[in-house]
Amino acid sequence: MRLLMLGGTEFVGRAIVESALARDWHVTVFHRGRHPAPPGVTELLGDRTTPDGLAELAEGRWDMVVDTWSAAPSVVRDSARLLAGRVDRYLYVSSCSVYAAPHTAGYDETAPVVDGSADAGDVAYPEAKRGGELAVVEAFGEDRSLLVRAGLIIGPxxxxxxxxxxxxxxxxxxxxxxxxxxxxxxQYIDVRDLADWTLSAAERGLSGPYNLVSxxxxxxxxxxxxxxxxxxxxxxxxxxxxxxxxxxxxxxxxxxxxxxxxxxxxxxxxxxxxxVGVAKALAAGLRCRxxxxxxxxxxxxxxxxxxxxxxxxxxxxxxxxxxxxxxxxxx
Incomplete structure (x- = not known):
């Protein structure tokens, strides 16, 4: 498998890269160069927030791309549009913060979400993540998009x-x-369990939103x-x-x-x-250490x-x- 990781040098991105490498996948890490990339990856440098910041991604094909972006949704929009014709699946690590208050015990993927826009600039975290989701679905369609709505994430x-x-x-x-x-x-998820489930779900062709937490x-x-x-x-x-x-x-x-x-x-x-209600993810193979x-x-x-x-x-x-x-x- 050929994975393009947008980021990949810290926390969730790092765990996803490590999980992919353990599967002997070919991993390309696109990042700003602020932190060292994990050994064993192909490294591309660029800043998604600047003009021409995606130039290094103008060519190349991958089986899947993983994106953890949590700021302006327009950044996700630009990346998704650029890659839509050259990547099979877009995996977006979102958040349970996209759900609108008030929350009831056991709320699942059918619960109401906050308003969001794929074209938004800097907005509050819930709206940023929701806008990122919309940007991915807009460019890749529902059948090629996996929205990982993570809860509390801890771990190495x-x-x-x-x-x-x-x-x-x-x-x-x-x-x-x-x-x-x-x-x-x-209730939480170990970052490594998140990474393993996300990549396995993508391999199996799962799509749509999944709450991901224990x-x-x-x-x-x-x-x-x-x-x-x-x-x-x-x-x-x-x-x-x-x-x-x-x-x-x-x-x-x-x-x-x-x-x-x-x-x-x-x-x-x-x-x-x-x-958080997680019956859907558990039925799809989620296991937590x-x-x-x-x-x-x-x-x-x-x-x-x-x-x-x-x-x-x-x-x-x-x-x-x-x-x-x-x-x-x-x-």
């Missing part, structure tokens, strides 16, 4: 900082905020934190704290305490993140790069500061 190469923050915090030890309840269900309750807050303790070998004092106490202190779920969203206090947000494997492999990767994860410049830094946590815990 993460450049958002959610799981890396919990791992570094656990390794630091001492009194540590453990946001309750312990059995709060979590089953709701794949693990719990307690399961995640215990996995962090095992992976790091640390011995923190987990102080289980009621959601009401955390919220009253002005600590923000999802950002100050990444991944965690209290189910009873913030049900709509919890459903949006941890209540245990939380312990994801956490351990992410910690091993963090250690291999010196302990500090890369940070996307267009995303805010997540995690509770030591001072704020000390105040919350009264230490």
């Amino acid at each position: 190469w993460e450049n958002i900082g959610r799981l890396p923050w919990w791992l570094r915090r656990t390794a630091r030890g001492g009194p540590m905020t453990a946001p309750g309840p312990r059995d709060t269900p979590l 089953e709701a309750g794949h693990t719990t807050v307690e399961g995640l934190l215990e996995a962090c303790v095992r992976a790091t070998g640390a011995d923190p004092e987990l102080r289980w704290t009621d959601p009401e106490v955390i919220l009253a202190a002005g600590v923000e779920p999802w950002t100050d305490l990444p991944i965690w969203v209290p189910r009873e206090q913030l049900p709509e947000l919890h459903h949006a993140v941890h209540g 245990p939380v312990g494997e994801t956490v351990a492999d992410t910690w091993e990767w963090l250690q291999s790069i010196g302990g500090e994860a890369p940070q996307r410049p267009d995303r805010p830094v997540v995690g509770l500061s030591p001072a704020a946590e000390a105040k919350l815990l009264g230490t």
Whole structure:
């Protein structure tokens, strides 16, 4: 198989490239040159946001193209139009953020989506991803388009900082905020499971939208934190704290305490993140590895790069500061 990866040097793109190379596919990576391309690929350089930035893609044929773009939909539009006659299938990594609020537990691919436009410039993230979807379908048609609506993504190469923050915090030890309840269900996908399913789905000719994330309750807050303790070998004092106490202190779920969203206090947000319906993807072969494997492999990767994860410049830094946590815990 001949894969064209738009991007491919960080997180999701990197995982897709690694999965393709493991299958002995021929991989072409088109990127801006800001980060080294994975070994074993054909490398093309260009900036999709500049005039003539797609010049290196003016020739060539591929079986599929994968695109993870999350900014102006017009960038996806231009790439899709250029490649429509020379690529068989377009795989767009979208997001469950395209679904319109309010969210109900178990919402699936038939749920209402936000408005979007393939011709839009800089817009909010949900509209950007929806516009990207529309751009792909416009150029390739529904039968040659696969829209991967990912939920929370974690694992090696993460450049958002959610799981890396919990791992570094656990390794630091001492009194540590453990946001309750312990059995709060979590839903996420390991980036490598996303990559493997996406490429396999494309091989099988699947098309249309698929929510891609583990089953709701794949693990719990307690399961995640215990996995962090095992992976790091640390011995923190987990102080289980009621959601009401955390919220009253002005600590923000999802950002100050990444991944965690209290189910009873913030049900709509919890459903949006941890209540996604995934029956369609499961029926199409999605399999998700245990939380312990994801956490351990992410910690091993963090250690291999010196302990500090890369940070996307267009995303805010997540995690509770030591001072704020000390105040919350009264230490």
